[in-house]
Amino acid sequence: MTRTVFLDRDGTLNREQGFVTKPQELEVLPGAADAVRRLHDAGFRIVVVTNQSGIARGLYTESDLAAIHDVLHERLLRLPTAYLHCPHHPEGSFGYGGACVCRKPAAGLLFQAKELLGVAFEGGALVGDSARDLLMARGLPLRTIHVRSGKPVQHERAVLAHEGLTVDHEAADLAGAVDWLLASR
Numbered sequence: 001m002t003r004t005v006f007l008d009r010d011g012t013l014n015r016e017q018g019f020v021t022k023p024q025e026l027e028v029l030p031g032a033a034d035a036v037r038r039l040h041d042a043g044f045r046i047v048v049v050t051n052q053s054g055i056a057r058g059l060y061t062e063s064d065l066a067a068i069h070d071v072l073h074e075r076l077l078r079l080p081t082a083y084l085h086c087p088h089h090p091e092g093s094f095g096y097g098g099a100c101v102c103r104k105p106a107a108g109l110l111f112q113a114k115e116l117l118g119v120a121f122e123g124g125a126l127v128g129d130s131a132r133d134l135l136m137a138r139g140l141p142l143r144t145i146h147v148r149s150g151k152p153v154q155h156e157r158a159v160l161a162h163e164g165l166t167v168d169h170e171a172a173d174l175a176g177a178v179d180w181l182l183a184s185r
C-alpha cells in the first residue's frame with residue numbers, strides 16, 4: 001500500500017503571505033523542494049490540500065490558481081500527485097459562497113483525495129502550519145505534524161489546545177517534519 005503525506009500549502013511549502021494571487025508572488029520556502037523529494041524517494045505519495053478562499057473573495061480565479069500551481073509543481077520537481085483546494089468561503093461570492101465540506105478544518109479535501117486518487121489514510125501523515133490544517137485529520141489514521149514555518153506558532157498551539165488536539169510532532173519546517181517521519185516509520 002502506498003502511504004500518502006498530505007501537505008498544507010501556504011506556510012508549509014511556500015511563504016505565508018495572506019493570499020498568493022499570481023505566480024510571481026509565490027515564494028517556495030528554503031528546503032521545501034528537497035523535503036518533498038525525500039518523501040517521494042521514501043515511497044510516499046504527496047498530495048497538497050489547501051484552502052483558497054481568495055477565489056470566493058474575488059482576489060483571483062480558478063485559472064489564476066491553476067497557473068500558480070503549475071509554477072509550484074515545477075518548483076517541487078513535479079513530484080506531488082495532486083493539488084486539491086477549497087475555493088469557498090462562508091461569506092464569499094462569485095459562485096463560491098456559503099458552507100461547504102472542503103474548507104479546512106473540515107476533512108472534505110482528504111476524502112476528495114480518497115475518492116479521486118484512491119489513497120488510503122493508514123500509515124500516512126498530514127503536515128501543516130495552522131491548527132485548521134491539523135484539525136482536519138482528527139479521528140483519521142494520519143500522523144499529524146505542526147510546522148512552525150508559517151502562522152504565529154503560539155496562537156496555533158493555543159487553538160490546538162483549546163480544541164483538545166495533541167499533534168504527533170512539532171517541527172521547525174517541512175524538512176524537520178520529514179526528518180521525523182522518515183525516522184519514525
Ligand SMILES: [Mg+2]
Pocket residue numbers: 008009010011012128129130133150
Ligand atoms: Mg498554511
Ligand SMILES: [Zn+2]
Pocket residue numbers: 086087088100101102103
Ligand atoms: Zn470548500
